[in-house]
Amino acid sequence: MGKIVVSEHVSLDGVVQDPTGEEGFERGGWFLRMSAGDREAWAELALAEARGADALLLGRRSDDWFAARWPARTGEWADRLNGLRKYVVSATLDEPRWSNATVLGGDPVEEVSALGRDVDGDVVVYASAGLVRTLLEHDLVDELRLVVHPVVLGAGRRLFGDTTTHLRLVGVRTVGDDLALLTYRRP
Template sequence: MRKVIVSTYMTLDGRVDEIQEWAVAYNDDRAAKYHSDLLMNSDGLLLGRNTYEIFATLWPSLKGELPYINKLNSMVKYVASTTLKALSWENSHLIEGDVAEGVAKLKQQPGQDLVLYGCHGLMHSLLEHNLIDEYRILVHPILLAKGRSFLKDGAERVNLDLVDTTALGGGVTILTYQPVR
């Protein structure tokens, strides 16, 4: 069975807003290798509308620059949205009907893992239905003190096991957790 892996950036105080304003300064060769390894071991992306719109305007224009960017552009993208009617990014498909049901079916299909970038609406929906198998949180050494937290207020508690830690450059640490089932 395929795994759903959430990969997201977070500040030390648990904030996930305005990523483009603080995370870019920490992107180095080790971060690129992390993303490359993650994508090369995956064959599908799960994206909410907001993340899709950001990615679809950025990544196609960078085609050819790095192998992981080429992989990101060419791999299948499953988009959860009730407002988008057409998707322009290559190999993008809307998840029709109930998103949790659609992702559960994708997990049952043969193939490599599914990566979910971002941590808002889609992640919360999959979390509520116990469809997330792993969290890879890239914790950045920043205290933002404002913005959205990783989990929305009122979310159910989730117990996790720490299964790996990886230090990147600039004080960024990848914490890999799996839900206690």
């Protein structure tokens, strides 16, 4: 039985919108403000997470974003992400853009529930805030990993929106000098 693991970057006030500044959000680009030391520590964390993943779960826009960037990258991290099985939740997509991907075109709750039963190990969800909200609303997230950036944006799409859920804190770790990794699990 697999474990659905959400891995997200968030501001101190919970914003996940436009971390790289490519979506045109006036407060976007906040992910890129980290120091070189924090970026190096975060890259080590991300590589370790990729090594521990058995599959990736993405929404359609996240599949587009990753597929436009990762296939041309090299190195252990890129090789790992490009080689992983991927599942893309979408009602409109016929063919995913990223390698080794399968479209889950049915009801997202049913599809992800089945995926959790069929895949052994961690199924990691990157980005995909709308999908994450749906998964949280239906109690399908086994673990939530938040990399918290030391910035308050004051506006923007937040990870949780109107979602109500209860999680148990199981880990707190500093990443570099200024980032925090908070890990939560279902009670």
